[in-house]
Every structure is written in structure tokens, then in C-alpha cells.
Amino acid sequence: GLTSIPGTWIESIQITKGTGTVVNGFESMAGLVNLELKKPSEMERFFVNGYGNIFGRAEVNLNAGQIINSKWSTGTLAHASGMFGEMDNNGDGFRDTPKGNTYAFMNRWAFQGKKMESQFGVNAYRDEKLGGQTGYDSKSTSDKYGVHIDSRHVDVFAKTGFFMRKPYNSLGIVYNLKYQTLDALFGLRSFQGEEKRGYINAIYDGILGTTDHKIKTGASFLYTDMKQQQDSLSADRLDIIPGIFSEYTYTGMRLSSVLGARLDHHNVFGFQFTPRWHLKYVLTERTDLRFTAGKGWRIPNYLVDNVSLLASGRTWTALPQLKPEISWNAGASIVQEFKFFKQKSTWSADFYHTRFTNQLIVDREGDFTVFSNQEGGSYSNALQTEWNVNPLKNWELRFAYKYLDVKAQYAGKMQQQVMIPKHRGLVNTGYKTRNKRWEFDLTLSLIGKSRLPGTVTGGIEKDGRSYATMHAQITHIHKSWELYVGGENLTNYRQSTPILDAANPFGTTFDATQIWGPVMGTMIYGGFRYSLKREKKKI
DSSP, X not given: OGGGSOGGGEEEEEEEESOOOGGXXXXXXXXXXXXXXXXXXXXXXEEXXXXXXXXXXXXXXXXXXXXXXXXXXXXXXXXXXXXXXXOOTTOSSBOSSOEEEEEEEEXXXXXXXXXXXXXXXXXXXXXXXEEEBTTOOTTSOXXXXXXXXXXEEEEEEEEEEEEOSXXXXXXXXXXXXXXXXXXXXXXXXXXXXXEEEEEEEEEEEEEESEEEEEEEEEXXXXXXXXXXXXXXXXXXXXXXXXXXXXXXXXEOSSEEEEEEEEEEEETTTEXXXXXXXXXXXXXXXXXXXXXXXXXXXXXXXXXXXXXGGGSBSOEEEOOSSOOOEEEEEEEEEEEEEEEETTEEEEEEEEEEEEEEEEEEEEEOSSSEEEEEEEOSOOEEEEEEEEEEEEEETTEEEEEEEEEEEEEEEETTEEEEOTTOOSXXXXXXXXXXXXXXXXXXXXXXXXXXXXXXXXXXXXXXXXXXXXXXXXXXXXXXXXXXXXXXXXXXXXXXXXXXXXXXXXXXXXXXXXXXXXXXXXXXXXXXXXXXXXXXXXXXXXX
16 A cells, blocks of 8 residues: 555655546546656655654665666665554553564666657565564464564566657557565464456557547556455455556637546456546636546455454454445536635635445444445545635645545444544644745644444443644755654544453454554654755756
8 A cells, every 4th residue: 555655755646536537447436546756867866864753663765866878767766664662652561553664665767769768667565564462573472462464565567658650649558567465463363365466558649630639548458366365264366357448538728528438348247337527617717617427346355455354353254245346426626716815825625426336345333244245325425625825925724624424334224434534624834934944834633533333342432532633843954954853643642442352352352443543642753854966957
């Protein structure tokens, strides 16, 4: 997931709400997150970042970019981190956060020619975590309850683009090969997983007459060989999914529209048709309206997706028959720019509704963890509004609110999804001094109540409480150096009883899966960044 990609590797993040375009695949059910990594030809010649906090976490990040000649460039990104402290601030005998270490490495190459361009590279990481009772060590036999998670990943990737003789016409091909293993131990319960994945996506990009009418068409192929074993349960699966797609884009003075569809064939579930539509209308010079609707589907991995639920005494009831999850998503948004005390200000609001025709449900309301296919009925409504304003030069303010109504059939009745608060709020302010040598940032997060499974008793709240956390950071910039210090959870809020029946970790009533709030208190951290930027060529 996102934790496997260090923040220092990322150039920017683009978020698409609702269904994404069909060019990116069939799995987008409620949105897409695109992480744009630093490009070899544009990244720093050398960058190093060091970090440490009072709980015993330390990390170092190294980036280096090199332009070899007018056509070739390369970039190397490396990360190493570890959690060395053993924290038990609430005195329940369990580590508040797991110990462990993470190593990640990426090497990218880029070629830029007159008729083609290409990027390729390799990415690898290993993440190992040790949790459970204090003093637990996986290398020695012990009667302590321990959690040991070992994840290893390597993938090679490439992207090539060919420029055709006809203007505005090109062919792009994306390749990816991946191998990953995950071994986990939760007390006496174990999980082993292995994934082999191959993916190719060929995209033809052209125009129909003028640049107002663009078309993308192509084909993709996905191969996934997945093996999963959780004690006596297994979920081995082979997916072979060829697909074709086409997308038409119209760009006018005020109206822009993207209409696309794709047809995929699964070796077990047969043909799946996926239509999607996106529309943008410029109502005024400062008002944009957007609409989107479409279908998404995926093959759920019910064992590995829920591996954290092994940290309890509940027995799992296997899924009788695996079916693809299928959903329809529709939504709209508005973006309004205006002046606020003569300063630029932006207000936005969006609403998205997702209706599932089939969804994998994890029912934890009884004494068992039950996996089942729920055909129809389940849905989610997501409303978010945000206001950004600059009261003064170099001073930014942001206010945001989110409402999530996510319901499905649990214990025979429609209920809110567990561990998902209905209400969230955020206030963020940032200030940069005129000489750009000092930066200040403060964030207040407000989290509403969340529903817990109906069987929760024995000292743990029936519902997760509302709470607030505050984060702050101060950064000083001097030439090539940046020094920063900050704090997280400055309100020092902690969930009073995060683990049910912690005194009997091997019993049937033990449950460490009901953590809805912070477990650790205020955390203070500090670090530095040093970078040698690339010199800009004079024109």
C-alpha cells in the first residue's frame, strides 16, 4: 500500500473521485490515487533526509538523479527505517506500536528520443514488523503472544511511447511484472501468501479531425497467480483477464466530456462490460461543475485484505463461493473561486453515491468472522466540502468536512460499516515568512463516533468516541538545508482500552481489532533535509 512508498520519492499526488477512465482499468469503484514519482531528469542531483522521534523510530532517505547525455537520465531512490523502541504507555502488556524495519529501493531510467521515449526500472522493498506482548522475539520460543509480519516485494516496470508521423497520434505501452510474498503470525494463527502478477496495457492516442475530438483505444492483459493460506483456509486463485477499451474526449469552450467503455473477459467469471462517463462544464469564469457515472468491478482477496482481523480469538467462516464485487458510482462536484477580503479563495463541494450489486461483506457481529457475498442493498454516500483562503500573503487556511454513510447488511439488518466515522472535520493553516526561511504548519483533525461490532463488551466502548488530534511542524530553510521539528497528537488523546481481554491473549474473547483511535500519546519528532538541486539551463 501507500506505506511502501516513502514520501521523499513522490513528486505529486493526483486524486480522482468516482470512477476513473477506462484506460486505467476496470477496478476503479470509488476513485483513483495516482502517485507521480520523481523523474530522473528533473529530480535533485543529491538529496538526503533524516528523521527521528521520541518513540524510537528513525529513518533515512537518499535520492540521486543523473543526466547522462541529451537522451538518457537515471534516478536512484533508497529508504531505510526502523522502530527500535518498545512502548507500552497504557500498561496492558502489549506494544503500542510494532517494532521492525523497512528497506526500499528503486532505480529508474529514462530515454528521450525524436521518435520514441521510454522509462523503465526496478522497485524492491522488505517490511518486517514485530508486535504483540512486550518482550516477544520471533527468534526464540516463548509463551508470549506475538505478531510477526514479513512482506517482500519486487517488481520491474517499463513504459514506452512512440510518436507517429501523423500529428497528435502516438502509441504507448505500459508493462509490469511483480512478485510478492507475505508471511504473518498472530499468536497461534498464521497466514502465508504469494502473488505473481504480469500486466501490459497498449494505448493508441489520436484525434478525429481536430484536437477538439480525441480518441484513445487499446487492449490490456492481466495475469495474476495468487496463493493464500490461513491455517486450514485457502484461497488460491488464477486470474487471466484480456480486455479492450475505447474512449472519446470532446473539448469545447465550456463543455468537456469523456465517454468510455471497456470489455474484459475473466477466465472464471466470463465477460464484464464497464461503461464510464465524465463531464465538466464551465458555468462562469470562476465556477466549474463536474459530473461522473460508471461501473467498476474487482476480484476480492478476502483473506489477505482482512489479515489484521487474525488478531482476535474469533473463528473465521470461509466464503462459500467467491464472486466479483460490482458497483455503480455516480457523483457531482462544484468548484467556486471568489475574493475574500481581496484575497483569492476557493470553495468546493462534492457528493458521490456508490451502489453495490454484489459486495464481499465481513460480518463481525457474532462470535465468528463471517465472509459472504451480499447481492444488492449495500451502498455508500460520501459528501465533502472544503474552503481554501489566503487571508494574507504567504498565509493559507483550509477548512474541510466529510460525511460518510456506508451501510450493508450486518446481523440481518442494515447498519453502518464498522470503524468508519460518519463525520470528520479538518482545519489546516500554513504560513511562510517573506524571506521564505521559516515555514509553520498546524492541522486540527476532528473525528466523529464510529460503530463497533455488536458483541464488543468487557471494558471496550460499544461505539468509538469522538476525538480531536492536532499536528504541528516548524521548518527552517538555510541554503541547501532544511531543519524541521514537529509534534503529532498534541492533544494527547488515547483510546482507554484498545485490547479486549488483554490478560488472556490465547483465549476466545481476546480481541485486538477494535482500535478506533490513537493508542500512543503525543509524539515529538525532528529531522533534516539536504539537497543539491539541478542547475537550470540559461536560455
